[in-house]
Amino acid sequence: MNVSKALMKMVRYIVLVIFFCLYILPFILVLLNSLKERTEIISNPLSMPKSFNLANYFSAMEKMNFAHSFMNSLIITVFSVALITIFSAMTAYVFVRIQSKLNKFLFFLMVASMIIPFQAIMIPLVQIYGSIGFLNSKWALIYMYIGFGASLAVFIYHGLIKSIPLELEEAAMIDGASRLQIFFQVVFPLLKPTTMTIVILNVLWIWNDFLLPSLVLIKPEERTLPLSTFYFFGTYSVDYGLLMAGLVVTIIPVIIVYLFTQRYIIQGVMNGSNK
């Protein structure tokens, strides 16, 4: 009995290690090849690099306009996520506290709209905002992310705010606090774990999004990281060392953040799915 149990454990372990390699190896291969010359890669993509040559990195970062695209991605992600979080929490709050027919309908509409695929909206979206000259700016994109991201965030917050007892707010109200003060001083701090979940889900989405920014941001100087990676690959399609270095520099910042926030991210995804 004990022998077979130990054996089972061994087998499980080996299977997991094999899977682990499958998930991580692609990243290692890209890293290895990013340090090599083009000819070295073609003759053997599995070999260790002959020298530790960072030339590909500098060249890739310059050609992708890396620093600039990185900043664009950062600004867009930070503002969109902050605004989605605050506005959605406020909206969910009013939906719970003012139970009018209109609010019930609006809440239902937001939840139902989550089933609409982006592809069913993108053509008219580009037409409408193009015709009023509202494309080609980060701020337009941030505005759109609020519209697209609000439904899920309102839905998740709604479930939680329902469980907050009214008494907590009534005490503050007697002290003469306004609705806004009550919300930001009493309610919003109580929502913190959920806010973390919403921040994580939205950062993963907005940082990596491609289709919407590709439609909205047409000028090269407005490009986000996924967009500049895309155009970079289109331009230097055979210079493998350079391309791999381009991938590494876009992946590394994410991995660094992940190393420190891994627990929160996974916890956030777990919580997000329970709603």
Place this chain on the structure above:
Amino acid sequence: MSSQKFFDRLKVQLLFSGPTLFAFFTVVILPFLYGIYLTFTNWDGVSTSHSFVGMKNYLAVLDDAAFWTSMYKTMKYVLLTVILINVVGFFLAYMLTTEIRAKNLFRAGFFTPNLIGGIILGFLWQFIFSNVLVYIGEHFKIGIFSSSWLADPDKAFWTLVIVTTWQYSGYMMVIYIAGLMNIPKELLEAASIDGANAFVRLRKIILPLMVPSFIVCVFLSLQRGFMVYDLNIALTNGGPYKSTQLVSMYVYQKAFLSQKYGAGQAEAFVLFLIVAIVTLIQVYMSKKREVEA
């Protein structure tokens, strides 16, 4: 209600929900409704005027064989990826909720692809399929890898399925782990004492109790499958010979490259209907199987 109170309430309502609702209506609802209107016109994206053409665009959708080919491939892709993502995701979650060391390391590793966008993952795997695997195939004389999978229509389709499974299974794994951890331990112990082996426990206790997690995961993988675009464009770019052009990419090309906005929007709307029907059926069917612990 006094009018004073009414205005107070209106003020709160507008202050709290105004910004969100304004963005939501102008970004989601308005384009959605305007999109339905567009499907009845012949707008080409450039001219300032367009005329009403009735059902012509929808009839054209029915006649557009390339659209249905692409829809059929998307369906096949969605079916395969939903099954594979969830089987692999559940399997990993099951393994990681047993007694084993370095759980967190494994979990973090399997989740990693979800942090990175489809464009970057697509290019990464393009390199692997067209360089690394071809090298391995030639060097070690493994026939199946000796020519690039991306150059063969059938195999290129499978590269999309494989990479999608690799990409999302770690995400579903996390959701399944959360579900598995919620199963009461006493229940499993009691079953063990009654002589149920691991397989029986899995079939009779774990799987029925995991239905809510399956609903969420199947829903998420269905949605992602139908909407896939970045991975498609970065990994295969629809090729070879447009053989792997999934519906999202097809609609994009129709509208923005061929400038057939009305027709493209009609196809996008058909896509919406199909996604809505499939997801509603899925949620309805699986809700019926839900049980309480």
